[in-house]
Amino acid sequence: MFAFLVAIATSIVFAVAAPASLDARAGAPIAVPVRPILDTSKCMGFVGGVYANGTQVDIFDCNESASQSWEIDGGNLPGLTSISSATTGTDTFCLDAGLPANYANGVQMKIWKCFSGLAQQTWNKMASGQIQLANTNFCLDLTNGDLTNRNILQIWTCTAGNTNQIWQVNSPQ
Ligand SMILES: *[C@@H]1O[C@H](CO)[C@@H](O)[C@H](O)[C@H]1NC(C)=O
Ligand SMILES: *[C@@H]1O[C@H](CO)[C@@H](O)[C@H](O)[C@H]1NC(C)=O
Secondary structure: OHHHHHHHHHHHHHHHOOOHHHHOOOOOOOEEOEEEOOOOOEEEEEHHHOOOOOOEEEEEEOOOOHHHOEEEEOOEEEEEEEOHHHHHOOOOEEEEOOOHHHOOOOOEOEEEEOOOOOHHHOEEEOOOOOEEEOOOOEEEEOHHHOOOOOEEOEEEEOOOOOHHHOEEEOOOO
16 A cells, blocks of 8 residues: 555656646646556556657556656547657657557557547547547557566457556546
């Protein structure tokens, strides 16, 4: 319980410590960690923290790095945008499921330059804790339930109660 509270407190402190330029905007999204419910000491990030088209999205021990900090917008996730590239003036990168024609169980997740409204970068957070790819029945999925660092995330058919698909997003809402 104590560790859990510390984790919450840490994430709040981290969220508050996000770049002031973003937080200062009224109603602006903030950056938060996205954690698998199976182990909330793990966070969604991307391999090596490399900001590039196609870098695979993985889980890793939470370490408060910018690459584990995702910008969300309200109760929905119109994009899961990694925030830090915005602060360096380069492209921003979003969680990306690849071309819709190729959606299938087991497709690995990556980051790609964010494009507003792009279907493969549009995700909805469900009340169940699932993060559903918009207009599909695919959900962000912890591959094989494997919590090992650098396990690459995938999409899989949304299934009620599948704990591989339940994520803790420390939303302010
Ligand atoms: C933090 O985690 C990311 C993966 O999410 C990893 O690339 C990076 O090397 C880690 N940083 C440290 C300091 O461990
Ligand atoms: C990423 O890909 C997009 C096209 O989808 C392109 O416009 C952009 O320049 C690429 N960014 C990098 C850093 O290669």
